[in-house]
Amino acid sequence: MSKVPVFVLSGFLGSGKTSLLERLLQECSQRNLTTAVLMNEIGKTDTDGISLTGKSKIIEKLLDGCICCNKKSEVVQCMEKLIALKPDVIFIELTGVANPEEVADSLTEPALINSVYLEKVITLIDAEHILSYNSLFESDRELVKTTRRQIEVADLLIVNKTDLVSESKKQKIYKVLVKQNSTSRVFFSTYSKIDLNTLFHNLKSPQQTIKVKIKGERHDHHKHTPNHSYSRIKSITLKLSSQTSTTEIETFLKKWKSNLLRAKGYLSLGDGTYLMQHVMKRVNWERATYTGDPYLVLIGIELNEEGIKKEWERIVQKASVSS
Known part of the structure; x- marks a missing residue:
């Protein structure tokens, strides 16, 4: 969708x-x-x-x-x-x-x-x-x-x-x-x-229709708007299926300094799933009943998406090896 x-x-x-x-x-x-x-x-x-x-x-x-x-x-x-x-x-x-x-x-x-x-x-x-x-x-x-x-x-x-x-x-x-x-x-x-x-100018109507002829028949194909944000406030969603530690996550968050406005996510620790909330320099962990796939979202201004994903991949690999 x-x-x-x-x-x-x-x-x-x-x-x-x-x-x-x-x-x-x-x-x-x-x-x-x-x-x-x-x-x-x-x-x-x-x-x-x-x-x-x-x-x-x-x-x-x-x-x-x-x-x-x-x-x-x-x-x-x-x-x-x-x-x-x-x-x-x-x-x-x-x-x-x-x-x-x-x-x-x-x-x-x-x-x-x-x-x-x-x-x-x-x-x-x-x-x-x-x-x-x-x-x-x-x-x-x-x-x-x-x-x-x-x-x-x-x-x-x-x-x-x-x-x-x-x-x-x-x-x-x-x-x-x-x-x-x-x-x-x-x-x-x-x-x-x-x-x-x-x-x-970056948006196109999702109802735009392309007429395609196939063996003399016309078929309608709908073009959909690409899911690309043009806002300076970016949100980056990161997945992590293995268990991790609070120390690992908090160290990761500190790397993005003032560009990071907020971060939050549902992550698996050793004794269950926790909701992590990061605002400014404060980090709070709260036990959660969330049962979906674990994820972490970073929200910030002009975040270095390439650098964030590269560093996150290192965490993912480390977690998968230790699990």
Whole structure:
């Protein structure tokens, strides 16, 4: 089964995410792509979702909190409902205080990892207020950190509401963004208007049909979208059927330093299966009832996939020899 690409729309409150989402849904309709949307609201009342009624027939809503660790089970349930309806593309619009990294983490849960992949993280910037965030939120360091991470992990940065600022301020904003994220493309816009071909040129409709003639008859063959992520946030899944040790795994994780944002997996140790969670420099092991094939997922920015897989192969060979 072909994996479904997921676009994540990030950005602080009022930056224009819903306006962009409406444009994306219109573009998908023109491209004959079936869309699904997961709306994330920080309050208990759905406000943005109402405006999308009729623009996407498949909408799930996650209210009363941002997508984060304590909402992970709800995210998985919502995504499973969307996937079951077989969309071509899924859009997740985050609340303004959510960290896109949490979504990347959720998409690697056992129930989702074989069905979806992260295509792009798009972060919208409020041109009128972005330069004031540090002073506005100086009493809330966690919020400052979140707004920075929204910029740092983005594959595409859209500086919106540029009609409200001067040309000199636009240049200051650009310098700040490049300093925080030198890899992402930066677009300036009003009302979230950008050239959407930038987002879709790597995607092809899975309903594209090739007409093939065989002995005078025509047969339809469907082309499927390749499962290749164009996001800077990469997730790499590694398999290990033999038993290993906590020391071996933790030493392996330390090799990838600051590029590694998170790692998690279900691994077989000497006395059973454990869920391993790695965040920053902390590693936690918890006994699990998971009965599927053991695996480890690394989530990070611009990870050295070749080096990781080469080092992992060494661990796999060592484990198979000792077992």
